[in-house]
Amino acid sequence: MRFGLPRIAYVNGRMVPLGSAGVSIEDRGFQFADGVYEVCAVLNGTLLDWQPHLQRLARSLSELEIRPPMTPAAFGLVAQRVLRENRIRDGLLYVQVTRGAARRDHPFPAFTTPTLVMTARPFDFRQRVRQQSTGISVVTRPEIRWARRDIKSVALLPNVLAKQAAKRAGAFEAWFVAADGRVSEGGSTNAWIVTGDGSIVTHPADNDILAGVMRGTLIRLAHERQLKVEERVFTMAEARHAVEAFITSTTAPCLPVVAIDGRSVGEGRPGPVTTRLADMLWQEIARQTGWRP
Ligand code: PDD
Secondary structure (H helix, E strand, O other): OOOOOOOEEEEOOEEEEHHHOOOOOOEHHHHHOOEEEEEEEEEOOEEOOHHHHHHHHHHHHHHOOOOOOOOHHHHHHHHHHHHHHOOOOOEEEEEEEEOOEOOOOOOOOOOOOOEEEEEEEEOOOHHHHHHHHHOEEEEEEEOOOOOOOOOOEOOOHHHHHHHHHHHHOOOOEEEEEOOOOEEEEEOOOEEEEEOOOOOEEEOOOOOOOOOOHHHHHHHHHHHHOOOOEEEOOEEHHHHHOOOEEEEEOOOOOOEEEEEEOOEEOOOOOOOHHHHHHHHHHHHHHHHHHOOOO
């Protein structure tokens, strides 16, 4: 926390101090979780993978028939302004769009303006680099979410409960596991395993998971290096026998999973494939932003 610098939020066209920023209590984001969001990494003052985040935001909005509140170019200008006002070098940009405020009634209101909020805060990515050498542990939780997890909706209650369970267990993340054993993803990260034959496996980008931007970047980098990536379903039984496991996300680019539900994965320490993939991601981050730990 830096003292003396009030955080500034963008709310529907105005820059306001965070403490006094607000939206209507009739906002459908508040009433129905009728909205979507994005979290983008800022490194060295530069937004990482901004275009893929914008594209995913546009897709989430379109799937819910929420009118985009501004053009992609305008989103970029507002984002830059928010980063500047908050003096963000390394941090996270949060973008939220809801269907807007209207009298509480489930069907879409006929006339309403979408609500747009953007905030930014500092974030220390070096802690993630450090965690790479120790690895993290995950717990498993039953998959109790809805069937459109590809939409980055603000309806995150199952994720909140899963992440709280992980925290209570002293773990970093919770993996959602369906009744038939299939692993979809983590509470706020994508899930990966490395099989005995060196194949890198992650759930296909269908309706069952969020197509993570970091996931997409990693698949692209792995393909460029002729590494074998399989986008297919894997089960907990398979994960238990995996030689390595890891997670990816904007806030945790690539972290080795060394234990699942208290049982070691592979040797119980970060493995060579994950370490190589993480290095590739940090190199890509350096290429895009000039950031170095
Ligand atoms: N979480 N799966 C879920 C359920 C997520 O919420 C996220 C992102 C991801 C990874 O997506 P990406 O690589 O685009 O960050 C996968 C963000 C960071 C959050 O909610 O804070």
